[in-house]
Amino acid sequence: MSKALRELRSDGEATRARILEAAGELFAAAGFAETTSKAIAARAGVDLASINYHFGGRGGLYQAVLIEAHRRFVDLADLRELALSAVPAADKLKRLIGQIVQQTTDDAGGWHLAVLVAEILAPSSHAQVLFQSEIPSKASYLNSILAELTGIPEDDPALLRCAISTVAPCILLLIGRRGVPGPVQELRKVPYGDLVDHLHRYAIGGLEAIGREYAGARAARSRKRRK
CATH class of the missing domain: 1.10.357.10 (Tetracycline Repressor, domain 2)
Known part of the structure; x- marks a missing residue:
C-alpha cells in the first residue's frame, strides 16, 4: 500500500471516528428523532456528504452508534x-x-x-x-x-x-x-x-x-x- 493511500485511509478513519463520537454525544443528549444530520455534521466539523459516505445516512449512523455503545458497555x-x-x-x-x-x-x-x-x-x-x-x-x-x-x-x-x-x-x-x-x-x-x-x-x-x-x-x- 502506498504512503498516500495509507494516509487517505487514516484520514477517513479519523473522520469516521469523529462523526461517530459527535453523533453519540448528540443522540445521548436529545435522542435519535430530535438529532439532525446537520447538527451532527456541525459538531463533527464535516459536511453532510461525509455522513452519507461513511454511514449511508442518519439511520446507518445511529446503528453504528448503537454498536459502539454496546462495545463500550x-x-x-x-x-x-x-x-x-x-x-x-x-x-x-x-x-x-x-x-x-x-x-x-x-x-x-x-x-x-x-x-x-x-x-x-x-x-x-x-x-x-x-x-x-x-x-x-x-x-x-x-x-x-x-x-x-x-x-x-x-x-x-x-x-x-x-x-x-x-x-x-x-x-x-x-x-x-x-x-x-x-x-x-x-x-x-x-x-x-x-x-x-x-x-x-x-x-x-x-x-x-x-x-x-x-x-x-x-x-x-x-x-x-x-x-
Missing part, C-alpha cells in the same frame, strides 16, 4: 478473555458483574450509557442491529460461564432463562441512570463492593439451585429409561 475481547480464562466460574461472574456495576453506578459515565438506556426504554427498529452483530457473540461467552456454574448445556433453553435472570438486575441499574425516583436509586447508593457482593451472591444462589434441579431431573429421566 461490554467489550467482546475482554469478555472472551474472561470466559476462556482459568479463573473459577463463580469468580468470572463476579468480575463481570463488577464491571457492569462500576459503569452503571458511575455518575460521570459516558454517552454510550445514555444511548443504551434510551434504546432499552423505547426500542427502535434500529436496535435489531445489536442482535445481529453484538449480542449473540457476547451471549455465547456469558452462557459458557453460566453452563460451567450450573452444569446445564449451552444450547438448553433453561440456560437462556438463567442468563436473563442474571443480567436483569444490571439492566435495571443501567435504567436507574435516568434518575427515575424509586428503589433503584436507593440501590445505586449502596457502596460498590457491597452491591457487587449482593448481586453476585444472589445470582450464584439462583444458578446453583437451578443447576441442582436440572441435575435431579436429568438423573430421574436416566433412572426411568433404565427401568
